[in-house]
Amino acid sequence: MNMVRPSSARRFVSPQDRLLWTVCDSESMHSVLVAAVAEFAVKGFHGATTRDIARRASLSPAALYQHYATKEELLYTIAELTHQTVLSRMETAAVLSNRSGDRLCAVVAAMATFHAEVSVLTRIANNELHCLKRGHQDDVLSLRQQILHVIRKCLADGSSDGSFNVDRLNMMTNAILSMAIGVNRWFAADGQLSAEEVGLYYGRLALTMAIRGLE
Amino acid sequence: MNMVRPSSARRFVSPQDRLLWTVCDSESMHSVLVAAVAEFAVKGFHGATTRDIARRASLSPAALYQHYATKEELLYTIAELTHQTVLSRMETAAVLSNRSGDRLCAVVAAMATFHAEVSVLTRIANNELHCLKRGHQDDVLSLRQQILHVIRKCLADGSSDGSFNVDRLNMMTNAILSMAIGVNRWFAADGQLSAEEVGLYYGRLALTMAIRGLE
Numbered sequence: 001m002n003m004v005r006p007s008s009a010r011r012f013v014s015p016q017d018r019l020l021w022t023v024c025d026s027e028s029m030h031s032v033l034v035a036a037v038a039e040f041a042v043k044g045f046h047g048a049t050t051r052d053i054a055r056r057a058s059l060s061p062a063a064l065y066q067h068y069a070t071k072e073e074l075l076y077t078i079a080e081l082t083h084q085t086v087l088s089r090m091e092t093a094a095v096l097s098n099r100s101g102d103r104l105c106a107v108v109a110a111m112a113t114f115h116a117e118v119s120v121l122t123r124i125a126n127n128e129l130h131c132l133k134r135g136h137q138d139d140v141l142s143l144r145q146q147i148l149h150v151i152r153k154c155l156a157d158g159s160s161d162g163s164f165n166v167d168r169l170n171m172m173t174n175a176i177l178s179m180a181i182g183v184n185r186w187f188a189a190d191g192q193l194s195a196e197e198v199g200l201y202y203g204r205l206a207l208t209m210a211i212r213g214l215e
Numbered sequence: 216m217n218m219v220r221p222s223s224a225r226r227f228v229s230p231q232d233r234l235l236w237t238v239c240d241s242e243s244m245h246s247v248l249v250a251a252v253a254e255f256a257v258k259g260f261h262g263a264t265t266r267d268i269a270r271r272a273s274l275s276p277a278a279l280y281q282h283y284a285t286k287e288e289l290l291y292t293i294a295e296l297t298h299q300t301v302l303s304r305m306e307t308a309a310v311l312s313n314r315s316g317d318r319l320c321a322v323v324a325a326m327a328t329f330h331a332e333v334s335v336l337t338r339i340a341n342n343e344l345h346c347l348k349r350g351h352q353d354d355v356l357s358l359r360q361q362i363l364h365v366i367r368k369c370l371a372d373g374s375s376d377g378s379f380n381v382d383r384l385n386m387m388t389n390a391i392l393s394m395a396i397g398v399n400r401w402f403a404a405d406g407q408l409s410a411e412e413v414g415l416y417y418g419r420l421a422l423t424m425a426i427r428g429l430e
Contacts (some may be wrong), residue, residue: 044346046261101430127342131259171408171416178397179390186389193386201386207430208423215316215422 015117015195023081029067031057036074040124045075045131075128076136082125083143086114090150100158104210105203107154111147111180113199119184126181151176158210165213176206230332230410238296244282246272251289255339260290260346290343291351297340298358301329305365315373319425320418322369326362326395328414334399341396366391373425380428391421 013021017034024030035056039048050071054064068074093110097103115122129140152173158164166172180202187198228236232249239245250271254263265286269279283289308325312318330337344355367388373379381387395417402413 042345044259044261044343046259047346105430128259130257131262168416171413172420174397174401175394175417175420178400179393182389182393182397185393198386201383201429202390204429205387205390205424208427209420211430212423212427214416214419215320215426 014189016121019081019085019118019121020078022085023077028057028059028063032059032064032067033074033077036068036071037078037120037124040075040078040128041120045071045124045128072131072133072136075124076132076139078121079125079129079132079136079140080143082118082121083140083147086111086122087143087147087150089114090147094150094154100154100161100163101207101211104151104154104158104164105200105207107150107203108176108180108206109196109199109203111151111177111199112183112202113195115181115183116187116189116195116198119187122181122184126184148173148177155210164210166210167213172209175209179205229404231336234296234300234333234336235293237300238292243272243274243278247274247279247282248289248292251286252293252335252339255290255293255343256335260286260339260343287346287348287351290339291347291354293336294340294344294347294351294355295358297333297336298355298362301326301337302358302362302365304329305362309365309369315369315376315378316422316426319366319369319373319379320415320422322365322418323391323395323421324411324414324418326366326392326414327398327417328410330396330398331402331404331410331413334402337396337399341399363388363392370425379425381425382428387424390424394420 016037017030020033020037021030024033032053035053036048038056039053042048043052048071050064051061053071053074054061057064068077089110090107093106094103097106125140129137132140152169155164155166155169155172155176159166159169183198183202187195189195193201231252232245235248235252236245239248247268250268251263253271254268257263258267263286265279266276268286268289269276272279283292304325305322308321309318312321340355344352347355367384370379370381370384370387370391374381374384398413398417402410404410408416
């Protein structure tokens with residue numbers, strides 16, 4: 001897909017709008033995605049109609065179909081972009097840190113920060129996954145496995161080198177994943193803490209679990 | 216609502232079926248709820264139709280309407296029962312334990328165990344909440360606040376008596392809630408660990424966070 005960003009002067013858009021831009025090559029394509037996210041968030045995938053999405057994007061249904069042939073393709077674009085982006089940020093964080101502890105903290109912080117920054121996108125990507133076609137669902141589930149693997153490997157590495165005290169690797173991996181994903185339930189962009197501060201807190205909390213193990 | 220349990224010989228039904236029985240006064244009412252859960256789980260609230268629910272329950276749509284006037288009432292029954300039950304189990308666990316540490320561990324274990332036992336119910340209750348009517352949504356959100364308050368109070372009590380080392384009470388409360396709720400994403404009843412074992416693990420992990428704080 002062509003990744004040309006619109007060169008408009010909209011510099012202060014939300015992190016969500018900015019992220020959606022990365023898979024658009026026109027303003028109208030972008031407004032379709034923004035509208036789809038808003039409709040899915042309020043009505044769920046099945047409750048949202050392409051007609052409502054088109055209306056919200058100030059386009060005719062015919063113009064919408066030039067960008068996305070089906071509603072399912074819209075959801076797939078959102079879910080794939082969301083999962084790919086968080087995976088890529090976590091992988092980057094993993095590479096930048098040398099020690100096991102720093103790496104786990106950085107990876108979890110990246111994941112939690114992302115779920116705070118684009119909370120609506122991640123909620124849709126998670127909650128509406130069952131609405132995707134089989135092949136598309138498989139694509140997203142595969143990305144999810146890779147996300148899980150990044151955390152799992154951090155924990156396993158720290159256990160091997162003696163930094164961590166991990167009893168039951170899979171359970172702890174799932175605990176950390178749930179904690180980071182769960183940020184999308186309650187984070188408020190206008191709250192006391194920034195997305196990065198929340199991310200760092202959860203990164204450090206994951207480190208506590210990994211180092212201290214079970215009480 | 217009349218809480219008479221059907222006196223059938225079905226003693227080995229799943230925890231989910233058993234829980235649904237507690238708000239039914241007939242076998243047919245129970246089969247409607249079981250069918251609704253199955254349809255909501257696969258298709259989401261908006262994707263499921265009362266016709267399909269009736270068919271799955273081996274009832275006519277007219278017979279279904281004798282029990283529930285609308286699909287939304289079905290979802291409300293499921294969401295309210297689920298939230299009320301977990302709240303009541305957590306409150307019971309809190310009362311039974313004297314020391315702050317034991318109490319936190321028991322409360323989180325009760326919550327995580329419940330999300331393992333009836334994972335499908337809790338996923339529906341959480342993911343489809345936006346599909347409820349305003350008043351019903353408020354009822355469930357109020358139960359959720361009470362659930363959050365049980366954890367929050369455990370952490371606050373342990374901080375006051377010097378047992379815990381909690382930096383940012385709300386953040387840690389949310390982390391523990393997310394961890395316990397997240398069990399419904401991955402728990403498999405036929406896996407290596409029982410729901411109670413998973414619950415206890417997460418109870419102890421919450422205790423680690425509370426006692427050790429941030430690394």
